[in-house]
Amino acid sequence: MPDISDYDKLDYDYSTYWEKREYENSAEKHILNKIFNPKHGNWFLDIGGSYGRLTSTYYNSYNKPIILDYSLKTLQRNKEIIKSKYPNVELIAANAYKMPFKDNSFDGGLMVRVLHHIEKPKTYIKEVSRILNNNSTYVQEYANKVHIKAAIKSVLKLNFDIFSEEPYQQPKRGSNEGTTESEKNIFLNYHPSHIKKLLENENFSIVKKYGCSFLRSPFIKKLLNENIMMFFEIIMQDMLSWSNISPSIFLECKLSKSEAENIEYADLKDVLHCPDCKGDLNIDQEKAICKSCSKEFFKKEGIWDFRVK
Numbered sequence: 597m598p599d600i601s602d603y604d605k606l607d608y609d610y611s612t613y614w615e616k617r618e619y620e621n622s623a624e625k626h627i628l629n630k631i632f633n634p635k636h637g638n639w640f641l642d643i644g645g646s647y648g649r650l651t652s653t654y655y656n657s658y659n660k661p662i663i664l665d666y667s668l669k670t671l672q673r674n675k676e677i678i679k680s681k682y683p684n685v686e687l688i689a690a691n692a693y694k695m696p697f698k699d700n701s702f703d704g705g706l707m708v709r710v711l712h713h714i715e716k717p718k719t720y721i722k723e724v725s726r727i728l729n730n731n732s733t734y735v736q737e738y739a740n741k742v743h744i745k746a747a748i749k750s751v752l753k754l755n756f757d758i759f760s761e762e763p764y765q766q767p768k769r770g771s772n773e774g775t776t777e778s779e780k781n782i783f784l785n786y787h788p789s790h791i792k793k794l795l796e797n798e799n800f801s802i803v804k805k806y807g808c809s810f811l812r813s814p815f816i817k818k819l820l821n822e823n824i825m826m827f828f829e830i831i832m833q834d835m836l837s838w839s840n841i842s843p844s845i846f847l848e849c850k851l852s853k854s855e856a857e858n859i860e861y862a863d864l865k866d867v868l869h870c871p872d873c874k875g876d877l878n879i880d881q882e883k884a885i886c887k888s889c890s891k892e893f894f895k896k897e898g899i900w901d902f903r904v905k
């Protein structure tokens with residue numbers, strides 16, 4: 597199993613990352629609101645959803661939203677705040693590579709700002725296609741390796757490696773999302789063609805591509821306030837999303853699964869299964885036991901811990 601970016605080992609409060617990034621936050625939510633606001637469905641999964649930064653964009657469209665994250669501490673720390681704003685949200689600690697859900701359970705899902713921590717995107721995309729239903733909407737965001745600044749820098753250095761489809765591991769620069777220079781840090785930027793192929797191989801079709809955060813630059817941030825930046829961002833999202841110049845790309849995808857049964861799972865315990873062997877679970881208030889492999893899972897301070905590697 598690939599390595600995991602375990603935020604719990606870093607004791608990092610990810611919400612602090614957003615304190616001075618209102619422009620990027622609004623730019624991302626603008627896209628997600630456009631995608632999810634007209635949608636309707638039952639179960640929805642925010643994979644690597646952390647403290648629920650993006651929950652407002654899908655909460656009113658899906659009846660049963662779940663935030664899944666590998667960081668149990670983040671979910672425990674933010675549980676009360678998330679639940680007070682979004683009472684229907686369930687929080688589950690689990691690994692995106694091995695999710696504790698039955699096949700074809702979800703009508704919608706998203707992964708934003710997490711793929712750079714995913715070393716084996718092919719394995720992950722296969723797993724997410726397993727749990728999503730036929731015709732479900734899935735949004736995959738990724739850090740774009742060939743964005744305009746990176747492309748110009750490479751051409752000036754006469755280094756054309758950037759245009760290969762290989763993922764690009766960002767060099768360690770000081771503290772990055774809580775990791776320090778000495779720690780192993782999975783921080784991958786992906787080539788748009790690579791991600792498109794991986795999604796299409798698992799029967800996702802790309803409904804629409806959106807460029808995002810076109811103006812991400814400390815220099816522009818010093819010159820313009822957030823409202824003016826958003827004014828230009830929206831124009832650029834509308835006019836330049838066909839290109840690969842933005843540092844972040846959102847893909848709105850639809851999954852086609854001809855063989856999927858459309859089962860309406862009513863409760864959380866109905867969608868859950870063992871993340872290790874996919875066996876059925878015996879679930880009570882605080883503990884779940886796999887009927888096949890006997891593995892035990894516990895609720896810890898109100899959050900189910902289904903993390904396996």
Ligand SMILES: C[S@@+](CC[C@H](N)C(=O)[O-])C[C@H]1O[C@@H](n2cnc3c(N)ncnc32)[C@H](O)[C@@H]1O
Binds near residue numbers: 603
């Ligand atoms: C940069 S944060 C993004 C949070 C949120 N999606 C957002 O955009 O605000 C990355 C999150 O991915 C989670 N994560 C990293 N690897 C994971 C994995 N294998 N399974 C589940 N979550 C993971 C981390 O714990 C962290 O909360």
Ligand SMILES: [Zn+2]
Binds near residue numbers: 872873874886889
């Ligand atoms: Zn099991």
